[in-house]
Amino acid sequence: MTPALTYSAVSVGYQGTPVLTHVDLELAPGQTVALVGPNGAGKSTLIKSILGLVPVLAGAATVLGDHPAAARGRAGYVPQTDTLDADFPVSVRQVVMMGRYRRIGWWRPAGKDDRRAVSEALDRVGLAGRAGHRFGTLSGGQRQRVLLARAIASEPRLLLLDEPFNGVDAVSQDAIVRVLRDLTGSGTALVISTHDLQVARDLADLVCLINGRQWAAGPPAATLTEQNLRRTYGGSTISLADGRMVLVEP
Numbered sequence: 001m002t003p004a005l006t007y008s009a010v011s012v013g014y015q016g017t018p019v020l021t022h023v024d025l026e027l028a029p030g031q032t033v034a035l036v037g038p039n040g041a042g043k044s045t046l047i048k049s050i051l052g053l054v055p056v057l058a059g060a061a062t063v064l065g066d067h068p069a070a071a072r073g074r075a076g077y078v079p080q081t082d083t084l085d086a087d088f089p090v091s092v093r094q095v096v097m098m099g100r101y102r103r104i105g106w107w108r109p110a111g112k113d114d115r116r117a118v119s120e121a122l123d124r125v126g127l128a129g130r131a132g133h134r135f136g137t138l139s140g141g142q143r144q145r146v147l148l149a150r151a152i153a154s155e156p157r158l159l160l161l162d163e164p165f166n167g168v169d170a171v172s173q174d175a176i177v178r179v180l181r182d183l184t185g186s187g188t189a190l191v192i193s194t195h196d197l198q199v200a201r202d203l204a205d206l207v208c209l210i211n212g213r214q215w216a217a218g219p220p221a222a223t224l225t226e227q228n229l230r231r232t233y234g235g236s237t238i239s240l241a242d243g244r245m246v247l248v249e250p
């Protein structure tokens with residue numbers, strides 16, 4: 001089976017200068033990796049490199065068995081909602097239909113299959129009743145679910161999500177988690193960047209701790225240790241009585 005992702009001693013960065021080094025990662029179909037690290041650690045940069053938008057400066061990387069840029073059409077991407085202009089006058093249905101463009105080709109109108117894929121994707125995120133609403137009138141959590149529906153509509157084998165739970169209400173968070181579990185159950189691999197150690201622990205098969213370099217990677221229990229977290233965050237951690245850990249950033 002072709003791995004969703006293989007990164008071997010990879011450095012990525014801008015204008016030839018690395019901002020993240022020593023990335024070693026292998027992700028199988030249906031697996032989830034959480035990218036965890038503080039602000040500026042390189043999480044978004046790593047995601048952009050998987051999409052082939054930021055160059056691999058050293059090491060070897062494959063995405064769905066290909067060079068990252070060559071695989072871009074088969075990978076889905078859910079950006080942070082706050083990076084989008086909510087005033088842009090488009091309907092929820094139109095946003096989700098954008099997920100079909102690569103399949104349709106820009107010169108052809110959407111067909112029955114495309115409209116069905118859009119309706120199904122909206123149904124899966126629990127927003128079937130909002131198809132005609134203007135995207136910008138939805139709450140942050142609902143907008144995040146629409147962006148997830150857009151990615152699902154493209155039927156990706158690999159889905160990248162940048163901080164999918166930031167500013168998201170509990171109802172939306174539950175809806176997103178349900179959809180993500182469905183996707184991995186049907187073989188889609190997930191890359192999720194998150195600040196939230198609980199999200200990493202609950203959702204991920206693998207955790208990748210990064211801050212300028214990869215400090216540790218592996219199953220959550222083995223990776224989210226006090227020593228690894230201290231290395232990554234440079235601050236200290238406090239162990240709570242129930243076994244959870246809280247980070248105190250310097």
Ligand SMILES: Nc1ncnc2c1ncn2[C@@H]1O[C@H](COP(=O)(O)OP(=O)(O)OP(=O)(O)O)[C@@H](O)[C@H]1O
Binds near residue numbers: 040041
């Ligand atoms: N286009 C760019 N050109 C040059 N440097 C950049 C560019 N984008 C990001 N960087 C730098 O790369 C480093 C990693 O940034 P990145 O956005 O990947 O971190 P992050 O972990 O996603 O942070 P956050 O949690 O704040 O989103 C930072 O030092 C940032 O300043």
